[in-house]
Amino acid sequence: MLTLTATCTAGRAGLAKESAHLRDGLFIQLYLADMGHFAAANAAYARFCGGINPPARACVQAPLPAGTAVAVDVILPPCGAKGAQLPASAPGLYAW
Numbered sequence: 001m002l003t004l005t006a007t008c009t010a011g012r013a014g015l016a017k018e019s020a021h022l023r024d025g026l027f028i029q030l031y032l033a034d035m036g037h038f039a040a041a042n043a044a045y046a047r048f049c050g051g052i053n054p055p056a057r058a059c060v061q062a063p064l065p066a067g068t069a070v071a072v073d074v075i076l077p078p079c080g081a082k083g084a085q086l087p088a089s090a091p092g093l094y095a096w
Helices: 002-014 035-049
Strands: 026-033 057-061 068-073
Touching: 002 035, 002 068, 026 035, 035 057
Parallel strands: 026 057
Antiparallel strands: 026 068
């Protein structure tokens, strides 16, 4: 089962190609297959997005595909840190 740490690591690599970071997100939506994993998800979120002003986020339980523990959507601003043009709403960073 893929964890939020693995999902964020993969997402971070994809965002880096666009000169962006998870901390650049305007809003992050976490979907958990089991809210019993919220504490672990919260700790992983803090590691990847922590700091003085982390992105706004919400966390909900949702029916996810078999074997998927977590899915993440990240909404980014229109321009990346180095001026790269990014879509106003980036596609979800799902368990891949």
